[in-house]
Amino acid sequence: MTDWRERLSVPRDQFVPSVVWVAAPATDGFVSVSREEDESRWRALIDADEPIVTQVDDGETPPGGLGLQPSSSCSQPSLVATMLDALEVHEGHRVLEIGTGTGWNAALLSERAGEAGHVVSIEVDPDVADNARDALVRVGHAPLVVTADGTGGHPRDAPYDRVICTASVRRIPRPWIDQTRPGGLIVTPWGTDYGYDALLRLDVHEDGSASGRCGMSLAFMRVRHQRRQFLDPTAEEQAEADATTTARSGQEFFEITAFPRAAFTIGLRVPYCYVTVEDLDVDHRRIEFHDARTASWARVAMVRGADSFEVRQLGPRRLWDEVDDAYAWWRDHGKPTPDRYGLTVHPDGEHTVWIDTSAGEHRWSL
Numbered sequence: 001m002t003d004w005r006e007r008l009s010v011p012r013d014q015f016v017p018s019v020v021w022v023a024a025p026a027t028d029g030f031v032s033v034s035r036e037e038d039e040s041r042w043r044a045l046i047d048a049d050e051p052i053v054t055q056v057d058d059g060e061t062p063p064g065g066l067g068l069q070p071s072s073s074c075s076q077p078s079l080v081a082t083m084l085d086a087l088e089v090h091e092g093h094r095v096l097e098i099g100t101g102t103g104w105n106a107a108l109l110s111e112r113a114g115e116a117g118h119v120v121s122i123e124v125d126p127d128v129a130d131n132a133r134d135a136l137v138r139v140g141h142a143p144l145v146v147t148a149d150g151t152g153g154h155p156r157d158a159p160y161d162r163v164i165c166t167a168s169v170r171r172i173p174r175p176w177i178d179q180t181r182p183g184g185l186i187v188t189p190w191g192t193d194y195g196y197d198a199l200l201r202l203d204v205h206e207d208g209s210a211s212g213r214c215g216m217s218l219a220f221m222r223v224r225h226q227r228r229q230f231l232d233p234t235a236e237e238q239a240e241a242d243a244t245t246t247a248r249s250g251q252e253f254f255e256i257t258a259f260p261r262a263a264f265t266i267g268l269r270v271p272y273c274y275v276t277v278e279d280l281d282v283d284h285r286r287i288e289f290h291d292a293r294t295a296s297w298a299r300v301a302m303v304r305g306a307d308s309f310e311v312r313q314l315g316p317r318r319l320w321d322e323v324d325d326a327y328a329w330w331r332d333h334g335k336p337t338p339d340r341y342g343l344t345v346h347p348d349g350e351h352t353v354w355i356d357t358s359a360g361e362h363r364w365s366l
Helices: 041-049 078-085 104-113 126-139 174-178 235-240 250-257 259-269 319-334
Strands: 019-024 028-034 052-056 070-074 092-097 118-123 146-148 160-165 181-188 197-204 210-218 242-246 274-281 284-291 297-305 309-314 342-346 350-357 363-365
Touching: 028 041, 052 078, 078 104, 078 160, 078 197, 078 210, 104 118, 104 126, 118 126, 126 146, 174 181, 181 210, 197 342, 210 259, 235 274, 235 309, 250 259, 250 284, 250 297, 250 319, 259 284, 259 319, 259 342, 274 350, 284 319, 309 319
Parallel strands: 092 118, 092 160, 118 146, 160 181
Antiparallel strands: 019 028, 019 052, 052 070, 181 197, 197 210, 210 342, 242 309, 274 284, 284 297, 297 309, 342 350, 350 363
16 A cells, blocks of 8 residues: 555644643653754654644643643544545545544545535634634635534535544444435444444445444544543442452453454443553553443452452442453454444444344344
8 A cells, every 4th residue: 555645645744733742651641842942852743653642631731731631633644544545535525524633634635525525624622623724724725614512513514425533432423424425434433432442434325324344443532522431449449349359361361451352342242341451560460440420340450470360349330240251252252353343323323233244143232
């Protein structure tokens, strides 16, 4: 395949703001990098095939402060190219983008749709949207940038030939399908609360349904009202939690937490469960499972060389038991990889996940 640099016709340095954010492992947060103060470092970030965090904490943390959560970014260039290729935008297409961000992707979409096409890009954050509009004007592109919640689409300019989302979603919003013409395509990062998402491409059908298959692993920020949440029980709550042990091995826990292995399946079978992994030192690891909706929590405390590991569980759901059952299901059903899964969104909004074919034996509602 052609190198991503040749597939992206608009340079991203014209869109990335002068202040960006980088991880600071010593603080477990993010610190700012200013083009004015450190041009060479800023430029290195621009030129790398890596995502760039352009906002933290929904804009609440100013440059010079310590950011805790990325809230807007400029995506990895090679991944941008892959998603645009999957979208298959052609001259004259009407395109809806959810997640304007810096505006770079909207410019790339405008180039592909051409003067005969029309691009609408929706951004939930007013400041981010304003900065994107300014950047787009500077480079001579004029997509319509709308400040709104992108999960509602933009019905005024529908129907669209193509819809693309640059944030991940747990459920496909019904307006996206309703605003896409039959035969059109929707491309989005999609997944569960458990962990990484998959690139999903849906074909929209005459009956109002949409279906398609999962692809490569992605790590995108969630749309704001679907963000993953974790619990942090007090020491007293942890001490009172139900305590058991598990004899699952280190290799099995690798499969339980790795996207190419069992993690994607576990997420599809254990709803609203968010997994976190923390290495305390070279010999101790904590794997935690969170459902903030029901205040359910579980922890597996791994110790190198141990024959079994302590498990503690809180709340109405026994999250570790559910995860363990889902892992056993994955093993018993041939260890399906993420690319064997597909999704059908029915006209009534029901989401059905399936393995290999939508009419096959293994399918269930989410």
